[in-house]
Amino acid sequence: SAVISQKPSRDICQRGTSLTIQCQVDSQVTMMFWYRQQPGQSLTLIATANQGSEATYESGFVIDKFPISRPNLTFSTLTVSNMSPEDSSIYLCSVEDTGPYNEQFFGPGTRLTVL
């Protein structure tokens, strides 16, 4: 299994600012993902973080708003840019295990509140 850490664990930010969330994995993984869990809504995939190339974004998410870096196989960052109160959410980093059952592990999440 993979051990995932995220920083910060929570933050309160002002409208119009940006926040970068870091995700660190204790082993090399091919697949890393960023999710959002908004209050009362479904867990939503934002993008797949690709090592060495641009992230693959899901419908409704764009690079200008959520730039992602993946400099190596153990680390990724997600930036929430020009924040508004609608961006208040839990942001989760996730990795996919290469084991027999393709388990996907989630980090502890970053709880973001935008005022």
Place this chain on the structure above:
Amino acid sequence: DQQVKQNSPSLSVQEGRISILNCDYTNSMFDYFLWYKKYPAEGPTFLISISSIKDKNEDGRFTVFLNKSAKHLSLHIVPSQPGDSAVYFCAAICLHNQAGTALIFGKGTTLSVSS
């Protein structure tokens, strides 16, 4: 033992008909279920999800049904289109246990929609 099982490795359906993909789980602590669609050499694409407090969730042509007593969920695609041909993964997670939570995937069902 697998906690999430997709017992049909493949399914063939004609265009315009209904596709029904089934999934069974064993862990009664799962409280959130997701379906993903995956094309070769790409990351999974989130399709639709359902919380354990609901028994149905609909999004366009996709509907997910959850039967908690039977520990069974199904994905209905109506009408099926050739572009729906892909591998579909059922996944389950215990969301209230957020730290290091594993999203458990089934092994997938390959759907082929013929025109």
